[in-house]
Amino acid sequence: MVTIGDVARAAGVSRSTASYALSGKRSISAEVRQRVDDAVRELGYTANAGARALATSETMVIGLLAQFHEDEFAPAMLQYMLGVSDTARELDYDILLVTESDGARALRRITDSRMVDGVVLLNVAEDDKRLPVLRAAPQPGALVGLPGDCSSLDVFDLDFEEAGRMMVDHMHRLGHRELILVSQPEHVVERGGAYVWRLQDAALEQARIRGVRLHAVFGESKQPAVGQLLNSLLDTHPGATGLLLNNEAAAAALPSVLHARGLSAPADLSVIGRYSDEFARTFSLPFSSIESAPDRLGRMAVRQLVRRIESPEARNQPHVVRFVSPELVDRGSTAAPPT
Amino acid sequence: MVTIGDVARAAGVSRSTASYALSGKRSISAEVRQRVDDAVRELGYTANAGARALATSETMVIGLLAQFHEDEFAPAMLQYMLGVSDTARELDYDILLVTESDGARALRRITDSRMVDGVVLLNVAEDDKRLPVLRAAPQPGALVGLPGDCSSLDVFDLDFEEAGRMMVDHMHRLGHRELILVSQPEHVVERGGAYVWRLQDAALEQARIRGVRLHAVFGESKQPAVGQLLNSLLDTHPGATGLLLNNEAAAAALPSVLHARGLSAPADLSVIGRYSDEFARTFSLPFSSIESAPDRLGRMAVRQLVRRIESPEARNQPHVVRFVSPELVDRGSTAAPPT
DNA sequence: TCGTCACGCCGAACCGGTTCGACGCCTGTC
DNA sequence: GACAGGCGTCGAACCGGTTCGGCGTGACGA
Numbered sequence: 001m002v003t004i005g006d007v008a009r010a011a012g013v014s015r016s017t018a019s020y021a022l023s024g025k026r027s028i029s030a031e032v033r034q035r036v037d038d039a040v041r042e043l044g045y046t047a048n049a050g051a052r053a054l055a056t057s058e059t060m061v062i063g064l065l066a067q068f069h070e071d072e073f074a075p076a077m078l079q080y081m082l083g084v085s086d087t088a089r090e091l092d093y094d095i096l097l098v099t100e101s102d103g104a105r106a107l108r109r110i111t112d113s114r115m116v117d118g119v120v121l122l123n124v125a126e127d128d129k130r131l132p133v134l135r136a137a138p139q140p141g142a143l144v145g146l147p148g149d150c151s152s153l154d155v156f157d158l159d160f161e162e163a164g165r166m167m168v169d170h171m172h173r174l175g176h177r178e179l180i181l182v183s184q185p186e187h188v189v190e191r192g193g194a195y196v197w198r199l200q201d202a203a204l205e206q207a208r209i210r211g212v213r214l215h216a217v218f219g220e221s222k223q224p225a226v227g228q229l230l231n232s233l234l235d236t237h238p239g240a241t242g243l244l245l246n247n248e249a250a251a252a253a254l255p256s257v258l259h260a261r262g263l264s265a266p267a268d269l270s271v272i273g274r275y276s277d278e279f280a281r282t283f284s285l286p287f288s289s290i291e292s293a294p295d296r297l298g299r300m301a302v303r304q305l306v307r308r309i310e311s312p313e314a315r316n317q318p319h320v321v322r323f324v325s326p327e328l329v330d331r332g333s334t335a336a337p338p339t
Numbered sequence: 340m341v342t343i344g345d346v347a348r349a350a351g352v353s354r355s356t357a358s359y360a361l362s363g364k365r366s367i368s369a370e371v372r373q374r375v376d377d378a379v380r381e382l383g384y385t386a387n388a389g390a391r392a393l394a395t396s397e398t399m400v401i402g403l404l405a406q407f408h409e410d411e412f413a414p415a416m417l418q419y420m421l422g423v424s425d426t427a428r429e430l431d432y433d434i435l436l437v438t439e440s441d442g443a444r445a446l447r448r449i450t451d452s453r454m455v456d457g458v459v460l461l462n463v464a465e466d467d468k469r470l471p472v473l474r475a476a477p478q479p480g481a482l483v484g485l486p487g488d489c490s491s492l493d494v495f496d497l498d499f500e501e502a503g504r505m506m507v508d509h510m511h512r513l514g515h516r517e518l519i520l521v522s523q524p525e526h527v528v529e530r531g532g533a534y535v536w537r538l539q540d541a542a543l544e545q546a547r548i549r550g551v552r553l554h555a556v557f558g559e560s561k562q563p564a565v566g567q568l569l570n571s572l573l574d575t576h577p578g579a580t581g582l583l584l585n586n587e588a589a590a591a592a593l594p595s596v597l598h599a600r601g602l603s604a605p606a607d608l609s610v611i612g613r614y615s616d617e618f619a620r621t622f623s624l625p626f627s628s629i630e631s632a633p634d635r636l637g638r639m640a641v642r643q644l645v646r647r648i649e650s651p652e653a654r655n656q657p658h659v660v661r662f663v664s665p666e667l668v669d670r671g672s673t674a675a676p677p678t
Numbered sequence: 679t680c681g682t683c684a685c686g687c688c689g690a691a692c693c694g695g696t697t698c699g700a701c702g703c704c705t706g707t708c
Numbered sequence: 709g710a711c712a713g714g715c716g717t718c719g720a721a722c723c724g725g726t727t728c729g730g731c732g733t734g735a736c737g738a
Contacts, residue, residue: 004696014717014718016717025696028716047695048452048695052389056723085438094449113385113387343724354725364726387725393723
């Protein structure tokens with residue numbers, strides 16, 4: 001293994017001079033800099049990450065804590081992960097991926113051992129077990145997902161309340177007066193998936209204000225259960241002319257359900273989902289949707305995290321809770337209700 | 340930050356004794372061991388990963404190189420990633436996730452800087468640019484996916500040739516004499532996705548042997564293109580009674596295509612796909628399939644990699660190329676052709 | 679009673695970087 | 709011609725672990 005000592009020797013300078021020539025933190029003559037650069041190239045030198053981390057207390061690695069639950073839609077999580085990973089790399093950080101089911105213990109492990117300069121937590125629950133660990137850790141963190149207590153945390157999430165209102169308003173404006181909202185499975189709620197009831201409660205309230213009947217139900221996460229549920233909902237509420245989906249699996253299942261019933265959107269039924277554009281393209285979902293913007297959220301979280309990591313004063317600045325305003329992507333699946 | 344020096348002082352011993360008490364690499368009196376353990380617990384000591392890596396030349400981190408191409412099905416990749424990640428953690432390794440588009444450069448970066456003890460390469464292409472870098476690296480590596488030249492590499496992949504033969508034989512046995520095989524998009528092939536032609540060539544050869552007509556076409560990776568393709572294929576080959584899919588997107592799109600045409604499997608058309616069981620459950624695909632076993636492959640790759648990392652003699656043992664035998668998961672979508 | 683040996687612990691060196699203080703030399707100034 | 713000051717370089721210390729060699733103590737056998 002070639003070390004900075006080898007480079008220094010080849011360039012005929014001391015180790016410290018070689019280090020300064022590479023970092024540029026002190027002025028170095030053009031000639032020496034050249035000799036060092038040549039030696040680096042010739043010997044193929046790359047700094048040892050462990051040694052550098054030890055000396056500088058910076059690892060240039062960000063921990064990414066993802067949780068994969070059986071009843072959630074894994075491909076959706078992937079979008080967040082890629083958003084985080086891409087942004088981190090742009091800012092010269094690598095990603096330590098942690099998928100252990102015991103997120104709190106894993107978080108303690110990687111922070112205590114100083115493997116990472118900061119962490120991004122995905123899929124944050126209302127009362128997330130990882131948060132006490134994060135608050136006690138010396139490294140900063142950023143969340144994607146809104147917990148019950150945001151104190152001393154940087155939090156990024158879609159504005160699910162606004163999303164719920166937007167869905168209802170959009171349908172109301174088109175003339176719909178009876179809607180069905182399919183949320184995530186109740187398990188997700190029990191585990192503290194606050195976004196489910198944030199959207200649902202806001203939608204119910206808005207429906208009340210607008211004088212719209214809204215049937216809100218918890219969904220399923222897998223086929224065929226979710227397909228059967230959609231079918232039975234359409235049976236039970238024949239007067240409903242619009243369907244709101246805060247549930248990726250339901251959105252993915254809906255096309256064949258509609259087909260089977262001989263229905264089409266928006267002629268027979270207006271539909272709005274809540275999922276990312278990437279998701280829509282992958283599964284070719286023809287439904288208009290509230291964009292859940294996983295890439296944007298991942299990007300925002302990493303940017304804020306890196307700001308805190310790199311600037312000492314940013315460490316003590318007040319923490320931010322930032323909501324991304326939902327945007328409705330019109331794919332033409334909503335219209336006035338059939339007469 | 341609490342160091343092993345703090346622990347040693349609290350326990351009233353030297354740093355080296357504290358280290359030996361924790362590692363157990365030399366005999367230590369029960370009393371001292373107890374005092375050290377107490378000090379560790381009291382102070383909340385965790386070894387600094389960078390310092391340990393520097394001293395031992397082991398990082399306990401495995402690099403995971405994943406490539407996400409626009410025209411491949413990202414959710415499928417996730418299954419491999421999780422298989423690798425879970426197995427690595429069982430063996431006490433963490434995962435450094437690398438998703439850069441320039442995989443070769445990224446690989447050089449993490450190996451040269453000694454951030455990882457070894458790497459797993461996913462989605463390996465016929466003439467993968469990362470392989471020269473891996474061969475030159477001091478760390479061992481394991482591949483998931485078969486390159487053209489496997490020399491001095493540990494390689495794990497599904498036996499796609501056998502999968503192709505199995506698909507054809509299965510259909511032939513049921514009485515089918517004209518089949519359609521939909522592969523991945525041609526882009527994937529051009530990029531060196533050998534598994535596409537490995538399955539296709541073997542299927543064509545087997546069809547020739549069995550006297551079956553096989554129409555092999557490259558597919559699309561997204562809707563609506565893939566749906567339209569399926570439709571036009573069924574139009575063009577009205578005599579085909581069986582459909583073979585080596586293309587996740589096509590499998591996901593098929594249910595609504597069948598619905599639209601008023602067909603059902605296996606009554607009107609027999610269908611076999613090639614995808615993981617997890618994939619089938621997530622999208623509730625009702626089609627029998629060759630299990631692509633991403634979890635098993637990820638697991639095998641990591642186990643072999645860790646073997647090489649941890650045992651000095653394993654470093655020089657001959658490299659392995661191991662194919663997982665395809666298994667047909669019967670979901671009831673194949674039967675004798677309609678009379 | 680003395681020598682031997684095993685056990686348990688310590689001190690020092692080392693891993694490969696970074697960084698601080700010091701120092702020599704060259705230039706410019708009065 | 710002496711001196712101040714800046715530039716470029718070096719030596720040494722440090723980050724926090726691990727590991728090797730050595731040393732003192734006590735038990736044991738001759």
